[in-house]
Amino acid sequence: MIQNISPEVFDNHFPDHEMTSPSPYDTVFAYDGRTILVRKAEDGTLAFPGAGEVIARGHAAAELIYLFSIDEKHFFLFTSFDKGSMPLELEGYTYEKNSVLRAAAPRDLRFAAVTGYHLYVWYRDNRYCGRCGHEVSYSRTERALVCPQCGNTIYPRLNPAVIVGVTRGDSILMTRYAGREYKGHALVAGFCEIGEALEETVAREVLEEVGLHVHNIRYYKSQPWGFEQDLLAGFYCEADPDEEIMLDKMELAKARFVPREEIGDEDADLSLTAEMIMRFRDGLE
Numbered sequence: 001m002i003q004n005i006s007p008e009v010f011d012n013h014f015p016d017h018e019m020t021s022p023s024p025y026d027t028v029f030a031y032d033g034r035t036i037l038v039r040k041a042e043d044g045t046l047a048f049p050g051a052g053e054v055i056a057r058g059h060a061a062a063e064l065i066y067l068f069s070i071d072e073k074h075f076f077l078f079t080s081f082d083k084g085s086m087p088l089e090l091e092g093y094t095y096e097k098n099s100v101l102r103a104a105a106p107r108d109l110r111f112a113a114v115t116g117y118h119l120y121v122w123y124r125d126n127r128y129c130g131r132c133g134h135e136v137s138y139s140r141t142e143r144a145l146v147c148p149q150c151g152n153t154i155y156p157r158l159n160p161a162v163i164v165g166v167t168r169g170d171s172i173l174m175t176r177y178a179g180r181e182y183k184g185h186a187l188v189a190g191f192c193e194i195g196e197a198l199e200e201t202v203a204r205e206v207l208e209e210v211g212l213h214v215h216n217i218r219y220y221k222s223q224p225w226g227f228e229q230d231l232l233a234g235f236y237c238e239a240d241p242d243e244e245i246m247l248d249k250m251e252l253a254k255a256r257f258v259p260r261e262e263i264g265d266e267d268a269d270l271s272l273t274a275e276m277i278m279r280f281r282d283g284l285e
């Protein structure tokens with residue numbers, strides 16, 4: 001899965017002050033909407049600008065916010081969301097859709113860029129206090145935004161969501177989303193509503209999307225998914241016998257129970273969804 005970068009270690013503890021100023025070879029992520037500034041090599045691998053290149057272009061080091069580290073590599077965010085500033089432009093780099101990150105090697109950079117996007121969206125969308133409307137400041141002691149007017153503290157937001165492997169005998173329910181860029185196989189999935197436990201989200205989403213009641217709901221694994229600012233929790237469950245699929249056509253283009261032997265290879269290297277499909281195919285669930 002995307003977060004598995006072992007033996008390298010992701011470190012997102014809030015830094016001491018020295019680490020908050022970039023060195024020339026530290027990596028900078030610059031996003032513009034759902035795109036990221038990259039340089040594509042001939043072999044398809046992606047490279048990102050170094051802080052030295054950005055500063056040489058006339059930007060101040062203060063425009064770069066420390067994000068996190070992976071081993072000795074430090075990552076910074078270009079703050080293009082501040083009032084009046086333009087997206088970063090650098091020769092040799094272009095803005096590409098975030099989906100290029102799905103295939104980008106090496107793994108540690110892919111995970112870093114997707115996680116950086118999660119923080120970019122949070123910084124960009126929280127420039128003003130939701131309580132009093134004043135412009136917020138960066139906390140110097142923790143990963144938070146603080147309102148100097150009323151003291152409101154805003155922490156990065158995660159959206160909990162579930163991925164559900166609904167099984168019936170030797171088949172698993174595979175879906176395709178309606179009206180989304182991603183065209184691969186999916187499982188039933190949805191966001192946790194306020195007041196709900198995750199297991200209740202599972203039962204509700206399956207009923208809403210495909211009209212089936214389920215039992216034996218059990219937790220499998222979780223995954224951070226910065227593409228959508230999610231924390232995904234994977235569950236397996238069993239469909240009650242003899243119920244017909246009733247598709248929610250707003251959400252899904254297709255849904256059917258696929259027998260193990262018909263399931264092809266999925267890229268389990270990236271997503272929890274694919275890992276769960278492969279695990280079922282291989283008889284481990």
Ligand SMILES: [Zn+2]
Nearest residue numbers: 129132147150
């Ligand atoms: Zn405020």
